[in-house]
Amino acid sequence: MIAKLGAVVIYTPTFILPAIVIAVLGGYLGQIYMKAQLSVKREMSNAKSPVLGIFGGAIAGLSKLAQEAFKEETLKRLDRYIRASRSFYNLNRWISVRIDALSAGFAAALAFYLVYGGASVGPSGVGFVLAMAVSFSDMILCLERIQQYLVIEQEPTPEDGGKPPAYWPSSGDLRVENLSARYSPDGPKVLQNVSFHIKAGQRVGIVGRTGSGKSTLTLALLRCIYTEGAVWLDGMQTNMINLDDLRSNITIIPQVPELLSGTLRQNLDMFGQYDDAILNDALRAAGLFSLQRLQDENRLTLDSKIASAGGNLSVGQRQIIALARAIVRQSKLLILDEATSAIDYETDSVIQTSLRSELSNDVTVITVAHRLQTIMDSDKIMVLDAGRLVEFDTPEVLLENEKGLLRALVEESADKEALIAMAGGKA
Numbered sequence: 001m002i003a004k005l006g007a008v009v010i011y012t013p014t015f016i017l018p019a020i021v022i023a024v025l026g027g028y029l030g031q032i033y034m035k036a037q038l039s040v041k042r043e044m045s046n047a048k049s050p051v052l053g054i055f056g057g058a059i060a061g062l063s064k065l066a067q068e069a070f071k072e073e074t075l076k077r078l079d080r081y082i083r084a085s086r087s088f089y090n091l092n093r094w095i096s097v098r099i100d101a102l103s104a105g106f107a108a109a110l111a112f113y114l115v116y117g118g119a120s121v122g123p124s125g126v127g128f129v130l131a132m133a134v135s136f137s138d139m140i141l142c143l144e145r146i147q148q149y150l151v152i153e154q155e156p157t158p159e160d161g162g163k164p165p166a167y168w169p170s171s172g173d174l175r176v177e178n179l180s181a182r183y184s185p186d187g188p189k190v191l192q193n194v195s196f197h198i199k200a201g202q203r204v205g206i207v208g209r210t211g212s213g214k215s216t217l218t219l220a221l222l223r224c225i226y227t228e229g230a231v232w233l234d235g236m237q238t239n240m241i242n243l244d245d246l247r248s249n250i251t252i253i254p255q256v257p258e259l260l261s262g263t264l265r266q267n268l269d270m271f272g273q274y275d276d277a278i279l280n281d282a283l284r285a286a287g288l289f290s291l292q293r294l295q296d297e298n299r300l301t302l303d304s305k306i307a308s309a310g311g312n313l314s315v316g317q318r319q320i321i322a323l324a325r326a327i328v329r330q331s332k333l334l335i336l337d338e339a340t341s342a343i344d345y346e347t348d349s350v351i352q353t354s355l356r357s358e359l360s361n362d363v364t365v366i367t368v369a370h371r372l373q374t375i376m377d378s379d380k381i382m383v384l385d386a387g388r389l390v391e392f393d394t395p396e397v398l399l400e401n402e403k404g405l406l407r408a409l410v411e412e413s414a415d416k417e418a419l420i421a422m423a424g425g426k427a
């Protein structure tokens, strides 16, 4: 930008003052625009995920769709999204008109001066200066945008005082008090005053209808979003701990785990800290070897090549590798977001068996369940509704409550009898 301003000034020194005025005016307008568009953009992102959520939910449960209710809810969510995106579009028009007007005014004045003002500049010089002048005004806004990225909000940096002792966490005891969470500083509270205590080694299932806050709760435990309230893991309050230490001690297995391109060994042990025997043991414990035969030509071994994001593996294989990674890391808290689709029954039952038998007794496993079968024999079940914890007890006790939400979910299920038997068999 300075080079362009320099080019204009060298050819037409009298234009230094107007150029500075244009730069200041453009910067001022840019600042107004940036301030306004930030909150509109945030509102747009907040309104976008419910729209995507309802379409995702519709695709997952297409056969059971109540068309009228779906239409009404979709239109409501689209309205909210369109209101925000319309404002965003208007804001863009607002700034474009002003920057274009400034740019055109400056270029026109310069052109007038070069042609009629007696400036001793040749035709090629006139073309060059005008080209520089036009792009100079356009760059003011780019500069504002770059400035905005430079001051982007960062997560807190690790501090010496935030390092937990080496033995932490020695168990997966998890205590949560009044935990609330939101996705943006001024957004609505998506999780509201959730409190519970999970003893080390317990297996807990989280259920709730779509949008009830199950995934949000897992993100809040990792402090990936804005949270209030307190969380203690193995007796230490997690907001006193550096984010990298906290996150390296909790393993989360998402619905579709991401892997890095490289070998399977590198994916299990990125820093080369463990020997092959430990890594193979983890793969066996996670159930990989029970799914493939020794003579299979394309069976996975530590040297198998993994494509970027794990693209050459099935979702089930990726979940098994993510589980093996958790076993290698010896995490005391494991959060599993159950894969709803694209995972066959055999792989699913291998994963579930590994979770039950291969983890040590003090590892706490929280499973976000989309199928009640997965968690009906858990030690406890947590039921979320509109961001609140409405039920938390053993499956047997919860099912006794005829007005309870878990009971309602079970009643709606096609496998009602089997689910009740699972819960009764356990308690």
Ligand SMILES: Nc1ncnc2c1ncn2[C@@H]1O[C@H](COP(=O)(O)OP(=O)(O)OP(=O)(O)O)[C@@H](O)[C@H]1O
Residues within 6 Å of the ligand: 045, 046, 049, 050, 053, 057, 183, 190, 208, 209, 210, 211, 212, 213, 214, 215, 216, 217
């Ligand atoms: N990135 C986001 N920004 C703003 N709001 C969000 C975001 N992600 C989710 N939400 C909102 O938070 C609420 C809870 O969403 P969440 O994903 O936790 O629900 P869930 O119970 O996990 O649903 P599902 O079973 O469909 O995965 C929803 O109302 C949703 O619109």
